[in-house]
Amino acid sequence: xxxxxxxxxxxxxxxxxxxxxxxxxxxxxxxxxxxxxxxxxxxxxxxxxxxxxxxxxxxxxxxxxxxxxxxxxxxxxxxxxxxxxxxxxxxxxxxxxxxxxxxxxxxxxxxxxxxxxxxxxxxxxxxxxxxxxxxxxxxxxxxxxxxxxxxxxxxxxxxxxxxxxxxxxxxxxxxxxxxxxxxxxxxxxxxxxxxxxxxxxxxxxxxxxxxxxxxxxxxxxxxxxxxxxxxxxxxxxxxxxxxxxxxxxxxxxxxxxxx
Amino acid sequence: xxxxxxxxxxxxxxxxxxxxxxxxxxxxxxxxxxxxxxxxxxxxxxxxxxxxxxxxxxxxxxxxxxxxxxxxxxxxxxxxxxxxxxxxxxxxxxxxxxxxxxxxxxxxxxxxxxxxxxxxxxxxxxxxxxxxxxxxxxxxxxxxxxxxxxxxxxxxxxxxxxxxxxxxxxxxxxxxxxxxxxxxxxxxxxxxxxx
Numbered sequence: 001x002x003x004x005x006x007x008x009x010x011x012x013x014x015x016x017x018x019x020x021x022x023x024x025x026x027x028x029x030x031x032x033x034x035x036x037x038x039x040x041x042x043x044x045x046x047x048x049x050x051x052x053x054x055x056x057x058x059x060x061x062x063x064x065x066x067x068x069x070x071x072x073x074x075x076x077x078x079x080x081x082x083x084x085x086x087x088x089x090x091x092x093x094x095x096x097x098x099x100x101x102x103x104x105x106x107x108x109x110x111x112x113x114x115x116x117x118x119x120x121x122x123x124x125x126x127x128x129x130x131x132x133x134x135x136x137x138x139x140x141x142x143x144x145x146x147x148x149x150x151x152x153x154x155x156x157x158x159x160x161x162x163x164x165x166x167x168x169x170x171x172x173x174x175x176x177x178x179x180x181x182x183x184x185x186x187x188x189x190x191x192x193x194x195x196x197x198x199x200x201x202x203x204x205x206x207x208x209x210x211x212x213x214x215x216x217x218x219x220x221x222x223x224x225x226x227x228x229x230x231x232x233x234x235x236x237x238x239x240x241x242x243x244x245x246x247x248x249x250x251x252x253x254x255x256x257x258x259x
Numbered sequence: 260x261x262x263x264x265x266x267x268x269x270x271x272x273x274x275x276x277x278x279x280x281x282x283x284x285x286x287x288x289x290x291x292x293x294x295x296x297x298x299x300x301x302x303x304x305x306x307x308x309x310x311x312x313x314x315x316x317x318x319x320x321x322x323x324x325x326x327x328x329x330x331x332x333x334x335x336x337x338x339x340x341x342x343x344x345x346x347x348x349x350x351x352x353x354x355x356x357x358x359x360x361x362x363x364x365x366x367x368x369x370x371x372x373x374x375x376x377x378x379x380x381x382x383x384x385x386x387x388x389x390x391x392x393x394x395x396x397x398x399x400x401x402x403x404x405x406x407x408x409x410x411x412x413x414x415x416x417x418x419x420x421x422x423x424x425x426x427x428x429x430x431x432x433x434x435x436x437x438x439x440x441x442x443x444x445x446x447x448x449x450x451x452x453x454x
Contacts, residue, residue, distance in 0.1 A: 189436030
């Protein structure tokens with residue numbers, strides 16, 4: 001195996017954060033993402049627990065990748081993962097008891113979180129130790145990032161606070177719906193849509209760039225497609241506006257994030 | 260008599276007030292994954308009911324029969340996930356051998372259930388809430404009924420969504436999430452009912 005370069009590290013991290021974000025793009029681990037995001041503190045705590053388990057299980061599975069027989073690999077992964085989850089559970093119970101109580105059931109449920117099993121199966125079981133560890137870190141950070149954004153929107157709109165500190169002015173009436181389960185579904189729906197939009201814009205950007213290089217020879221057709229694409233774009237932007245039950249509250253938030 | 264009423268109220272609460280999908284967020288992956296058509300949703304629902312009732316019984320028995328006497332309560336997560344995985348394997352083999360018709364209907368959903376967090380969640384909640392054996396059985400079964408109810412309703416909504424044309428960024432999962440949010444709003448009407 002050749003040396004692991006800084007550039008590879010960068011790509012892996014960017015993949016975990018954006019292009020292959022486990023929650024917003026791969027749609028894995030939705031249960032905990034929806035359940036614990038009533039406050040930013042919970043989201044960060046859950047993200048940290050998840051990252052710790054992901055890194056440890058990825059390292060371990062990568063180390064054992066030549067020894068685990070193919071037929072029983074899933075069972076072996078589950079045993080390894082649940083061992084680490086139990087360790088994290090006991091540590092949190094000892095040192096972060098309040099956080100442990102507010103996350104409740106979802107710490108032991110990390111065992112059946114599809115993100116970990118998916119990374120074990122598709123990455124750690126095929127790659128050497130160092131990239132696997134970085135993959136665990138990248139995916140964990142991506143998960144934490146998605147959860148934190150989701151929780152920030154929900155806590156700010158639903159309670160007017162961030163990490164328990166009051167942010168919104170007194171005149172703001174908290175929209176309780178964002179703290180309720182339905183608010184979780186709505187906010188995550190909007191976030192994924194926003195992510196889709198950003199990815200589309202980025203793809204278009206890349207396409208334009210690629211079209212600009214051979215533009216010297218074939219300037220005409222390239223320009224045409226570019227124009228067409230930007231026309232599509234301007235038609236589509238206003239569409240998400242007539243949206244939902246709480247348009248007044250939701251829209252400004254979306255704008256803010258887009259900027 | 261009182262005990263029976265308690266059990267009935269427990270079941271009603273588990274189906275409507277504390278619905279697994281819409282208020283506890285357990286089992287979202289199969290909820291999004293197999294809710295494209297009402298029949299597949301119903302098939303998944305029945306498979307979950309079957310496994311969840313049996314696994315509630317098995318995990319309760321192992322917890323109070325083995326883990327508690329030996330003071331190994333901290334191993335519950337590992338023990339339960341292994342029991343569930345083994346149980347699902349066993350049910351699959353049993354159905355294939357003795358009830359091929361039922362296997363044909365539920366077979367493809369069974370492997371998915373091992374990593375369904377609703378099943379492990381029910382097992383852990385039975386212990387956390389201190390239910391006795393009958394209560395655990397009732398809770399496991401009725402939570403799965405609530406799951407089935409949610410997934411079938413949602414599948415019906417998704418059939419209608421597939422005919423509509425949402426904005427490009429909202430196609431697929433985002434619009435499904437928003438529909439789920441609206442159904443959850445309807446279900447949160449039950450939360451005022453306290454038994």
